Amino acid sequence: MPAAERPSVPTPIDRPRRLRRTPALRRLVAQTRWQPSDLVLPMFVKQELTEPAPLASMPGVQQHTIDSLRRAAEQAVTAGVGGLMLFGIPAERDAVGSQADHPDGILNVALRALKSDLGDATVLMADLCLDEFTDHGHCGVLTADGAVDNDATLVRYADMALAQAASGADLLGTSGMMDGQVAAVRAALDEAGDLDTGVFGYAAKYASAFYGPFREAVDSALQGDRRTYQQDPANRAEATREALLDIAEGADLVMVKPALGYLDILSDVAEIGARAGIPVAAYQVSGEYAMVEAAAANGWIDRDRAIVETVTAIRRAGTQIVLTYWAVELAERFATGALD
Numbered sequence: 503m504p505a506a507e508r509p510s511v512p513t514p515i516d517r518p519r520r521l522r523r524t525p526a527l528r529r530l531v532a533q534t535r536w537q538p539s540d541l542v543l544p545m546f547v548k549q550e551l552t553e554p555a556p557l558a559s560m561p562g563v564q565q566h567t568i569d570s571l572r573r574a575a576e577q578a579v580t581a582g583v584g585g586l587m588l589f590g591i592p593a594e595r596d597a598v599g600s601q602a603d604h605p606d607g608i609l610n611v612a613l614r615a616l617k618s619d620l621g622d623a624t625v626l627m628a629d630l631c632l633d634e635f636t637d638h639g640h641c642g643v644l645t646a647d648g649a650v651d652n653d654a655t656l657v658r659y660a661d662m663a664l665a666q667a668a669s670g671a672d673l674l675g676t677s678g679m680m681d682g683q684v685a686a687v688r689a690a691l692d693e694a695g696d697l698d699t700g701v702f703g704y705a706a707k708y709a710s711a712f713y714g715p716f717r718e719a720v721d722s723a724l725q726g727d728r729r730t731y732q733q734d735p736a737n738r739a740e741a742t743r744e745a746l747l748d749i750a751e752g753a754d755l756v757m758v759k760p761a762l763g764y765l766d767i768l769s770d771v772a773e774i775g776a777r778a779g780i781p782v783a784a785y786q787v788s789g790e791y792a793m794v795e796a797a798a799a800n801g802w803i804d805r806d807r808a809i810v811e812t813v814t815a816i817r818r819a820g821t822q823i824v825l826t827y828w829a830v831e832l833a834e835r836f837a838t839g840a841l842d
């Protein structure tokens with residue numbers, strides 16, 4: 503177009519690009535930061551396993567033997583991660599999940615092993631849920647007609663809480679989404695005179711397709727779904743109700759799960775946590791991990807950048823603590839500055 507006919511373009515007065523010009527400027531003004539101690543590594547330990555077993559749907563993640571768990575936990579602590587969340591896969595399952603609170607149950611054995619290795623050098627957390635231990639794969643015990651029986655399940659959670667606390671867990675992750683579970687666990691601990699073990703309430707946990715690879719990780723027996731107890735992805739307001747309830751029942755921290763598709767929920771719960779003075783965590787779940795790894799394996803996205811971007815987004819929404827299967831890798835990259 504001849505210059506004379508060109509429309510005039512106003513010269514911008516505000517120029518936000520000034521603060522993006524160099525890496526140093528961008529670093530100076532970055533609002534969202536995280537460090538390795540904000541990250542928690544979820545780990546799987548399986549009874550009667552002789553060699554660590556890689557998970558096809560979660561490349562880089564394994565089912566551990568007790569020995570490989572001990573080594574990996576040591577490595578995670580050395581890398582500086584803030585804590586470990588343990589899941590156990592028993593050799594035997596039954597209708598009430600007997601291995602969950604048995605002192606020789608795999609999760610309790612693993613907790614004792616890590617406590618004796620690591621003492622208070624890390625925060626040891628245990629998944630307090632029955633689904634890994636029941637033969638039907640639900641997070642609770644069932645009624646005669648197959649529904650998940652909320653109040654009968656609370657009794658099992660109370661027993662689990664005592665077993666896990668006795669085995670050395672610092673925080674109990676109440677992930678079953680039964681009503682009243684935080685109160686039941688807190689009361690059991692208090693009655694036993696255990697005033698120190700904390701409750702990590704999974705305040706808002708959605709019935710998500712993104713737990714798919716986790717089901718492989720724990721050899722899940724689940725038929726059907728968890729929609730009668732986990733939250734409907736369509737709902738936002740009930741996350742507020744769940745978080746307020748967990749806090750009122752005595753949760754020391756609250757968690758939201760999954761993370762990336764639920765940043766609005768994270769933001770809501772972060773606000774509640776800030777007002778109550780309670781730390782808020784998010785769980786970047788197995789499917790979030792698998793999605794990035796699979797796309798990266800195909801050469802479709804830049805894996806290293808995508809990982810940092812997802813964790814940054816979760817932190818930006820207001821979450822302090824992030825449970826992520828990339829915790830050790832991120833901590834190691836943090837140490838070498840290889841985050842871009």
Ligand code: PBG
Nearest residue numbers: 631633677712713716787788789
């Ligand atoms: C329940 C539990 C689940 C996850 C953590 N705790 C599975 C479920 O609710 O179906 C999923 C974690 C993940 O997908 O990474 N014990």
